[in-house]
Amino acid sequence: MRIALDAMGGDFAPEAVVKGAVMAAQELKNGEVILLLGKEDVLHTLLQENGYTGSNISVMHASQVIEMGEHPTKALTQKPDSSIALGYGLLKAQKADAFCSAGNTGAMLVGAMFSVKAIEGILRPSIASFVPKLSGGLGVILDVGANADCKPEVLEQFGELGSIYAKYVLDIQNPKVGLMNLGEEEGKGTVNTQAAHQRLKLNKDINFIGNIEGRDIFNDKADVIVCDGYTGNIIVKMAESLYDILHQKGIHDPFFDKFNYETEGGSPILGINGNAVIGHGVSSPRAICNMVLLAQKMAVSKISERFRKNYSA
Structure with a gap:
């Protein structure tokens, strides 16, 4: 299982997100991986500062950041290499089983609607x-x-x-x-x-x-x-x-x-082709940790697939 996590989203990112990811990694099983999305050099440094040496966290580089106050649609269009755009890209390509972000809520909703899109019938x-x-x-x-x-x-x-x-x-x-x-x-x-x-x-x-x-x-x-x-x-x-x-x-x-x-750490978006969770903008490490664990629970339950099966019938 791979859970993509926007490391650059939130008022206290990336420090709080990395700390939360380290906390969540301790709760994950072997084979369950958090994909930290953001500026690679910054994230590796923070992981070192937090003493993380495990195998449940991997870093993926995203050169751009969608700020909290940016216009959602414009930002996603103009910043294709942002952590939010990358997260939805992984979800759409089924290279991630869930995507979490405490970043720009509007961008998370726009990405859900126009990237992975609503399940047919929703x-x-x-x-x-x-x-x-x-x-x-x-x-x-x-x-x-x-x-x-x-x-x-x-x-x-x-x-x-x-x-x-x-x-x-x-x-x-x-x-x-x-x-x-x-x-x-x-x-x-x-x-x-x-x-x-x-x-x-x-x-x-x-x-x-x-x-x-x-x-x-x-x-x-x-x-x-x-x-x-x-x-x-x-x-x-x-x-x-x-x-x-x-x-x-x-x-x-x-x-x-x-x-x-x-x-609980976040609010799930229900009815889209994938598992996505929106966190509070002021998310602390504890909130980030619980958001990741909520995404894990959704992926394990195969909730998105159950929605698809229900409406295809």
Whole structure:
């Protein structure tokens, strides 16, 4: 297994990325390799400084860097030898089983759409995130930022994507799907959510339990939470802020500690031809490590292949 990692992406790159890669390498099995993508001389020096002498990390040179503030489409076009372009090139050529980056989010999404591309039958690839449950374990919420506005059929498909992911990556059998809405009643919500409710209700491939409200996010009512990217992004950022506030006040709790973005390390892009994970721009070494391990878990589960098989049928 080969996991490509953008060593130049993120506010604290490349130092934090290399440290995170070294941490992750200790968790990998023989034959699982992290491909560090970036400026070769810099990366070799940092690996030496971190005392790395193992065989689970390999360096691949990328002469260009897409900065955080650059226009995604222009940057990918004008910087074909950037670490992000190289990562998607490896993924497309099946020379990497997954690609991770804490760099320019827009460039990661553009690369996903125009390099490896969406799986045939997928209307809109989605960014997913994870929801800690009070009873333990995790749920999945999608979309959290790729699609601010969603048609009913797109929301229905998010329910399908989330169900497949929950089953094969989170090991939840027959995951419960809930539609985020402003009331539990079937007739509540916008025109889009009302129509999405009817489509989800009639979909025999998912275990739809109806509308859920914001108070249901962390309980066991739903394992898969479906919403548009605008709503999902607000939910995720609010959860992150709760952790920050509690941390500032010196309050530590095992449940709320899971709200820390470092815990999972990144957000997978679902519905594309390959496994890609987007990390937080301020990713620490711990976050980078967990992002790599998340990508490893996705590759082992063959989640992208399962999506393809589902929609080819």
